[in-house]
Amino acid sequence: MATVEFKGHTWTIDEDGFIDDFNNWNEDWVEYVKGTEGINEITDEHWKVIKYLQDYYKQYGLAPMIRLLTKKTGFKLKYIYELFPSGPAKGACKVAGLPKPTGCV
């Protein structure tokens, strides 16, 4: 487990770059991690995806299936890959601070 520091925060991350605890997530994490996931600028549409993932995670304790994500956000899967080039599982979940998905998303 490595640690990273950014704007006064310290996060512990695993080898895939996911933070160890959802409770340690904050908006600065998004700023920090967007570069490694190929995102130039975080827009409202990114936030829509992030917020949906987080709300679902808070309620059910896991990441939603892809179909739900596309249905609820109204974004086609291809568009989600445009927003998060590394994809919903690796990219969007990492940015949103969710634990590493094992088979959903």
Next chain:
Amino acid sequence: MAFEPKEPQKKLKYKELRIYSDEELNNYTEEELKDFKCKHDIPDLDELEKGPWPSFVADAKREALHRRKLAEDRMMVGRDVVEDLMGILQLSFDHGETHWKHGGIVGVFGYGGGVIGRYSDVPEQFPSIVHFHTLRVNQPNSKFYNTDYLRTLCDLWEYRGSGMLNMHGSTGDIIFLGTTTEQLEPVFYELGHVLQQDLGGSGSNLRTPSCCLGKARCEWSCIDTQDMCYELTHFYQDELHRPAFPYKFKFKFDGCPNGCVASIARADMSFIGTWKDNIRIDQEAVQAYIGGELKPNAGAHSGRDWGKFDIQKEVINLCPTKCMWMEDGKLMIDNKECVRCMHCINVMPRALRPGSDTGCSILCGGKAPILEGAQMSMLTIPFMKCEPPYDNIKDVVDKIWDWWMEEGRNRERLGELIQRHGVPKFLEILDIPPMPQMVTEPRSNPYIFWKEEDVEGGWKRSIEDYRARHKR
């Protein structure tokens, strides 16, 4: 009619694309190989080298020695990667458990599949394989390639990976074994932009479609499997690269019921070439087989003397539906009873050929045993014409996916969903009637639940009336 790709194909020339010189490729002697000692103690792996069979350990040692003698700046991944791999395998044998971590999510931009993350849980002991990610490369149709192609891929992987490959994974892909996260994007760029190759499927997506030799080499192929495989691979790029399914989904294309890619046992949707008319018989050739001028099975069993060919014993009596007989010296076939077992055609290829009105059967639900045990695909559509652009086939695929994505549970294969909901429901989704061909023994177990609207005149019945006479 030869298969022609729809877009111009780059001709890979090793001469232009090569990374290593001949001296670098042949940098060790057989003498040195004999003296080679892995840096880890690997007694159980050495054991695997014994005996007359080819061994991956012997291959790995060659590669390990080769890497030892390459210059440091000629490899982007640790020099000891192969030796560390052998070491971790020995450790796993010693402990009786794996030392690869569970999970690991890595990938390349734009794709959700094609790369499988692999991390070691003993990084200090084996520093060169802390990362050991696998890439799946979509194999050429029917696995046709030339040495330029293979050498180019091997050089790329020597430079940016472990140098070790699997030819082929069980889905058919060319598997690049072992690289670091930093090398994934460069490998992907080289494959896509320079070599015009693509990654295959992994995770919950459409896995790399694969097909038999088809019309390229085989006179029995009833459909152009290469064209179908190519077209559907291109048409379903999104599904292949961006996982959105409940679980994996496999297409396989067999040109005839001999099933050289075993689509019936290994694919969620198997496409198997078949014919609608009669087996074509050349009676003169039948006589030549009986007379011994032609060798049965095209001479495949000529290694020893099996005695004179006996058509009654070796063909007619072995027909599973007993639909063949000899009449006035002629071979007769009751074609409507034929179940396409291919035995007679295989034994007497010069005398018997598949019919000429050809198409494919579609079978659904095959899978390996995770839940419910292994299942063969179930015959779903007995015959369908297969002609480009295969819109009729795509319609069936889309209907199945819509249903499976709506109803399928997480990690539920199509075959399991059909079991859970029942075949009648599946047929309703596809909007096709039940057919005797779907049943193993249609004359002895034809269970069908009729609906009132299916039966002329319908019926009247009341459960109260029934219960008045029969206790529950």
